[in-house]
Amino acid sequence: MPMFNFTIAPSAVAQVHDALSCLARFDENISLEASAQELRISSLNSSRTAYASFIFNATNFFDKYHFSTSSRSSGREPPKTWACKLQNRALLSIFKKRQVDNKEKENSVERCDFELQAGADETECRLVIRLYCRFSVIKTYRLTYESAEVLHATFDKQGSPHTWTVSARTLRDVVEYFGPKTEHVDWSLHDDKVTFTSYTDKIQVGREIIRQPTHTSVTLNHQDFDECKIEQDLHISIPVKDFRSIVAHADTMKANVKTAYSRGHRPAQITYGSGGLTAEFTLMTKGTSSTVADSSRAATPAQGLSVRPTSRSTASSLAPSALRTTQSDVVAAAEANGNGLVPTPSHDVGQPAKPKLLNAPSASTSAPPASVNPDSLFFPAAEDNDQQWDPQNFDDEPDMVTWDNTGARSFDPSAISARRSRAAEDGRALFGSALEDRRSGPFEIAPTQRLSQIKGIFD
Amino acid sequence: MRFKSRIKSVTIFEKVCASLASLNPIAWCRLTEDDVQFTVIPDKGTQCWSRLQLETIFDKYICQSASEKNTINLEIPLQALSRALKSASNATDVWIKLTKRDNVPMLSLTIHSSTYVGNNSVVTAEPITDEFGEFDVDIDLNDPAFGGAGYGQHRERQTVITQDIPVKVLHPSDVGGLHEPKLREPDIHIYMPGLAQVKSISDRFTKLATATTVSTSAKNAPRLEMSANMYGALKIAVKTDALSISSLWTNLLNPDLDATQFEGGEQAVRDHPSTRMKELGGPDGQNEAGWAKVRIDAKDWSRVLSVGRVSNRVIGCIIDDMALIMYCWIGNQDDDEESCLTYYISSFSA
Structure with missing residues (x-):
């Protein structure tokens, strides 16, 4: 059974978050592949026209990294990698950006541990992620995963x-x-x-x-x-x-x-990296x-983007694909049993199974329609006070009226309570305690009840 | 048919487009040898007729066609044009021209911009002007004594951007039936207070009205009451079952009528409805009879006020119970011929 765990610093948590949210734009699932040298997180889009991967180097990126396989289980050579698939959403909700950004906030992360629990003595296999926050708050997430055959895009450099x-x-x-x-x-x-x-x-x-x-x-x-x-x-x-x-x-x-390519209808590869993290996109x-x-007529089904399986997961119990996350503030020190590199048999990424060519059906033509949201995650709309002149959208905003114009978007609970109490006073003047009683119940009368309706009760 | 011009004032052009875009996504643009007119006529709501003097925006303007006064009529998507102009806000040189690509007429913007590039950091090259005149950035940044290691990699990056916006060329007969609304002389004319104030107060009133109204069907769409007199007072009010609020501005200016602008001269000014309204205001101007009032759609009003981004000199003209006309001037007051956006806002019955 593979032993796999690592520890990363808050800055690295932010980098993981950025990588995950980038992958989220390709597919909702991600694949994790661990070996002694690196951890690779990747996504292949549903039409198999784009493959995005981030490679985290074991020595440079992590504070601690340990990966080893044991050959106890059977006579055959243990696999040199371990792979699984899970929903990106689950990881994204753990590696939140704001936990890292706000150093002053009490929930800011000070350390993050990742551990694979897939030992032979375990009843169920889990990925355990522990976030060590300030004030000894520890958030533990236990994720189920799906062992999977991970496809890599081949690219002829x-x-x-x-x-x-x-x-x-x-x-x-x-x-x-x-x-x-x-x-x-x-x-x-x-x-x-x-x-x-x-x-x-x-x-x-x-x-x-x-x-x-x-x-x-x-x-x-x-x-x-x-x-x-x-x-x-x-x-x-x-x-x-x-x-x-x-x-x-x-x-x-x-x-x-860096972008490398040959010609149209063949894959292109975009790469960049720094600080132990390499990004690789094959498109x-x-x-x-x-x-x-004239481009509209130039589109023909592409042949080039092939994918090959590189690793087969050996997780013994296939966890259900449904994801379950638990969060508890168990104050317990996690075992940090990985301390850097453990020597393992050399791992050759180039060697595994013969490339299995998969045609990417109508790859170029069926590229996902680019419904790009200009206000999306990475492109916050340019700060421009010109926006104050845009017409107000009264339909989308909550029925909340606050006086502070500069923070008009922010929710100010004191404003409601002030309004409520004012309304309550008015109500008391009209109705005595009857209204008060009703207010305390779950079906309280909105303070904005129309005068015309109230008259009906009097008559 | 030929149209080509340098855009002298990208920001004003962009803001005009953005203001108009809030009313309707599409505008009718009429280019002539004398001026440029943008007209927005939404299916319902406020119309805007604008006339821009060439020198407000353009430079080296060429407009030629077989029509009278070299007129070219176009239908343009305002949002796309506004966005394209926005991308030119830091440009050194911007040209606009009418072209064709794949037989589709296009308004093509060619934007030359130059950016100073450092090591993954960029300083946009805007001409820095101070009391000593133009300050040449280039010389100092390239001076090794000034820069040191951090500045050693600075250099200028020249970028040319073209933005092709599809447009539709309109035949004169397509636009022959469109006429600017003709209304009677207004009862009240008054310089509006700062539109930023008007907008934030109006928007707040609208929110309150929406929040205190039970259903939001079209019938109950919030309405604002706007009234003014000839004694410098303007009032915006909102009334629902639950509340009644108003804001009152005083000491505003009522511009004097220019007798030379009227056919009847001085007599026409004496007979003008606003002169009568002034008399009705009484000796201290506080008489209720001296007020003219309109009821306007609050959401539509919010869209109209979008014009505040480009104009801060606005005269509101009220025809009692009928319409509000807003003249929004662009540019210097001293110019004889001024660029102006005219909004026709109709009043709803109570």
Whole structure:
């Protein structure tokens, strides 16, 4: 049975959170794969056109990391990796950003332990995550998981001669110009200038034509790139939604983003990393002819993005896929039995089972429609006091009226209680104690009862 | 048909579009050799007719067509245009032109922007102006004595952005039937108080009215009462079954009528409804008869007040029980020909 546990610092918890929320934009499930060298968290989207993975290096990223397998169970060679699948939601709710950000808050995390309980003597297999917070509060989460065959996207680095590397900040500036509702981002080099274009294939007709999303192209000098070895006028495009997710995460890491590809309808790979964390995205591309405008007819089912199983989990008891999290403030010290690297047989990622080619059906055409929310997680709407001029949306806001205009959105309980008590006084004047009695019950009369209704009782 | 111009004032243009966009997603834009008009006519609610002088926004303006006065009529998506202009807010040079791509007419914005790039940090290159005039940022940042290690990697990044917004070209016959509303002379005209105040108070009243009204059917949509007199007083009020609140501004200005603007000259001013309303106000101006009142849709009003982002000189004209007309001026008061957005807000019966 594999022994697997690690400990991470608060800053790393934040990084795990960022990685998980980036993966959440690809698929709702994530796969964990642990080996002695690294922990890999990855997602493959449902149409199998995009594979996103984060590789946490065992020596650099973790405070403590231990992974070992025992060959007790049978004669055959123990597997060198352990893998499972679980819902991203479950982990995201544990690695919350605010727990790390607010250093002053009592629930801020000081340490995080992760442990796999899959020993032969255990009755049920669980992933146990303990968050050690201030004031000796310990939050323990016990997650069930599903052992699974994890698919990796294969990418032919040698066969992908075109590469460019640029800072995430530059890409973020580019992405910010893109309007909402476009589907693809295309890039190409022409006369020492690299142009990123966001566009959509959907052609509206008649009156609808002005609802077509804005077509945006951003041209950068090729000197703005750290490296730019790409063929002139070779157009290639990926879903703009994926591009945004990647750029947003890369920007949080302040990394330099490297992209490698060969040609349209073959996978492209985007990588970046720092501080023991490497991000790797393999995406199916769409080829476009020299004019982006003609792209609509260029889409053919892609063949290239293949996935292969790399590991087979050996967890003995298959936990039900339903996720159960428990939270208790058990004040108990967790065993920290992993202290760094434990020597294990060398692990060769390149070797396992023959690549099993899976055609990604209609990969390029069925790319998820880019319904990009500009107010989404990574792109907080630009702080702009111009928004004060936007019309109020009276329907969506709670019926709460507070006086403080600056904090109008914030909920102020004292305001209700003040209003309630005022209403109660008014009510008492009219009704005596009858109303008071009713108020104490669960079906209290709203303080905003209409005068016309009240008159009815008097008459 | 040809239209091309440099945009001199991106911010004003962007704010005009954003203000109009709150009324309706689509506007009719009429480009002529004299001015640019944006007209928004929603299915229901307030109309806005605006006339922008070329020099308010444009520079090197070229507009040519076979129509009279080189008129080009376009239907444009305001949100997309506003968004595209927003992306040009830090630009060094912005051009707009009418083009075609795939046989779809486009308003194409070409935005040149330059950014100073450091090590993953960016300082936008905006011309820094102080009392000594233009301060050349480039020289200092490239000076090794100034920078040291941290500044060594600074350099300028030139970016060209094009934003193509699909538009529809309208035939003159498509827009021939659209006419600006014609209304009688107003009873009251008054300089509005700061729209930020008006907006926050109106919005609060609307919230209170919504919160104290049981059903939110269209019949019960909150209405605000706005009234004013010729003695510098303006009142906004809301009444529901549960409450009655009002805010009163005093000491506002009632602009004088310019006799040269009327056909009848001085006599027309003497016969003007506002002169009568002034008399009705009594010696101290406090008489109730001197007030004119409209009842306006509160949510619609909130959308209208979006114009506060671009205009701070607003005259409200009240035709008792009929309509409120808001003239929102853009730019300097001294200009003879001014850019103006005119809102026609109709009054509801009680």
